[in-house]
Amino acid sequence: MITCIRRCALSVLALAAVASPVAAAMAQDRPAPISESEVRSHIAVLASDEFEGRAPGTAGETRTLDYLAKTWASYGLVSGTNDTTRPWFQPVPLVERKPYGQAVSAVARGKALALKEDGVVLAGRNPTDRVTGEPVFVGFGVKADGTLNADVQGRVVLMLSAEPKFAGAAKLPNLRDRQKMLADAGAAAVLITAPEGASWGALRAQLANGSMRLASDDKGAKIGGVLRGDVTQALMRAARLSPDDAIASAQDAAFAPIILPVTLDLATSALVRAFASHNVIGKLPGARPGSGAVIVLGHWDHFGICRSEEAEDRICNGAVDNASGMAVLLTVAERLARSAGAGAPLDRDVYFMGTTAEERGLLGAYHFADNPVVPLDQILVALNIDTVAIAPKGAPVALVGRGENGLDEIVDQVAIAAGRTVDSDTEANAFIRRQDGWALAAKGVKSIMAGGSFSDMALLQAFLTTVYHQPDDELTDATPLGGAADDANLHVDLVRHFADEAKYNPAPTGD
Structure with a gap:
């Protein structure tokens, strides 16, 4: 995807004329840029061993939800569940199955067929x-x-x-x-x-x-x-x-x-547990109720204690996937809340949501799509943030969802106005159905994932084929956070644009 540099340069020139009004408007009231150290501070907490890998239905979930809700509340956000009996946390009923035994045998033409059980x-x-x-x-x-x-x-x-x-x-x-x-x-x-x-x-x-x-x-x-x-x-x-x-x-x-x-004989035994996990939802109220809503989401969960007691490192901490995304949600919320508190509120309500059980099949996002806290046709844009601590500072902005919902030109303009280049190909669309935004897009909500991590497939694949979903996904001095800070600042600008009724006033979408 980095091979698109020539295309990106042409895109910059082509959009420069239309981007300049966006840049001028943003310059009037731009908050201080989010720094790498701010992003790092939140990742350090969420990816610490104390949080035990943030698995749903564990003590790690309790600590994670508590940290996210209290942090958002300290910035001035209010509960986004719109349910006074269940503030901040939307229950997500789940059923978990853990295999603990299996047996496999096969017979072909009357003779045992050797299958390696491992x-x-x-x-x-x-x-x-x-x-x-x-x-x-x-x-x-x-x-x-x-x-x-x-x-x-x-x-x-x-x-x-x-x-x-x-x-x-x-x-x-x-x-x-x-x-x-x-x-x-x-x-x-x-x-x-x-x-x-x-x-x-x-x-x-x-x-x-x-x-x-x-x-x-x-x-x-x-x-x-x-x-x-x-x-x-x-x-x-x-x-x-x-x-x-x-x-x-x-x-x-x-x-x-x-x-x-072949006659197969398959036998299994499993532990089956029903429990409630939670999406955590905060809201930055807008100045014009009824003008629609913007939702910024990312998944808080990871795989928890993922290795046996004999392993030297048992915890899958999920620093990049997705403590980094949640760190961006927190810092973006802080900047926007600070502006609102200083007398520059956004027109529209902005919801910030940490979803559960994304790693198990986007379950928290699917539950929200079926049980939204605000009618889906009032959600004008959903911005998903996932796995952002991969790209270096200055990486081009790629879109997961390019060409799917008419948001490309707007996101490109905002990115260019912020000094970013644009990766205009569609390689990142390979991940459309592998991220939480898909659960909302499938219901007709305009959803996109924008950032630098998906602009360089070689860099992304290097992560996906090594530490991804492993105990080695930990925060270190070498973790690249320049791109994460860039993406955090990009999302401040994106939210400000989409939450401005004068700048963005699309036809209703969603079921």
């Missing part, structure tokens, strides 16, 4: 589950029109985890949605291939940490699982298929599911 990770819905049967390979699980491609009632299903690609097809269901579709159609077990390029050790450790679902959407197959490449190959060979042939056939619009001549 190449299979299973998770059951109930304290104990067992499923047997011949697996049906369904390719991507869907046809070019997005509907299921097989009758899976009572079946063991094997599906590719890669995103489906059919010539001429529109957007198709993502992996999470395809798994849900198969479960809703009655599949007894849904097994997927390990995502290409993923570290099996890291994936296995993450899956062993358990899963969560919204209690309102607690549906699924009896058993779910992920297969390492060698296990998938062993099953495919039983049907005289190579993995390459299987993938190639699955990409054909005329693909027909294949029954693999």
Whole structure:
């Protein structure tokens, strides 16, 4: 994405004329820039061992919510739940499952088929589950029109985890949605291939940490699982298929599911816990009630105590993902509240929300989208902030959501007026469905994620393939915070623009 420098320069020249009025308006009442040290101070607290990795439903959640709410309140924000019986915290009912035992065996043509059990990770819905049967390979699980491609009632299903690609097809269901579709159609077990390029050790450790679902959407197959490449190959060979042939056939619009001549016997045991986690929501009241709202959000959660007692470092602290994003939310709220307190209130209400269980499937954001504290058609813009402590100072601004909702030109103008360059390609859109803004965008709310971390894919991938979701995601002297401070200041400007009724007055959106 940094290769767009020439395009970015042209974008700067093309937008200079329209950006100059924005720059002039911003210069009239610009707060002092947010510093790296301010961002660092909040990350140091949220990513400390005292907060135990901020897992939902733990003491770490309690400390995190307390810190966020009290800090926002100290700046002058009020509760944003709009519910006097539940100030600050929106309950999010969840169901957690932690696997603690599994057994896998296979028979092909009357003979035992050796499968390496460490190449299979299973998770059951109930304290104990067992499923047997011949697996049906369904390719991507869907046809070019997005509907299921097989009758899976009572079946063991094997599906590719890669995103489906059919010539001429529109957007198709993502992996999470395809798994849900198969479960809703009655599949007894849904097994997927390990995502290409993923570290099996890291994936296995993450899956062993358990899963969560919204209690309102607690549906699924009896058993779910992920297969390492060698296990998938062993099953495919039983049907005289190579993995390459299987993938190639699955990409054909005329693909027909294949029954693999293997009898699988899958058994699981799990700990099942229902509990309430929370989104934390603060509000900076605007001067013109009824003029709409802007929401700035990021997820506060991470993976908590994520390693066994024998490990030297047991805590996944989540400094970059996403204590850095929450630090930006805190500093942006402070600057805007300070301006409002000095007699320069914004027109619109601005909500600041820390969501729970993003790491488990955007659950807190989905719950908010289904149970908004303000009607969705009154939310004019949602700005999501996630994983910002990656890029150096001066990184170009990339958009997750470019070309999706008509916000590009405005964000580009504000960024250029603030002295930033713009990354105008759409590479960052690969992350659209992997961030909390998607839960709102799916409901029709204009949502975007803007910042430097997604402008350099090589730099981002270096993080994602090393310390991401590992105990090594800790705050150090080497953690790059120049880009995070830049993005914090950018969001001050973005919120001020979108919360100004004269500058931004779009048609209503949302359900």
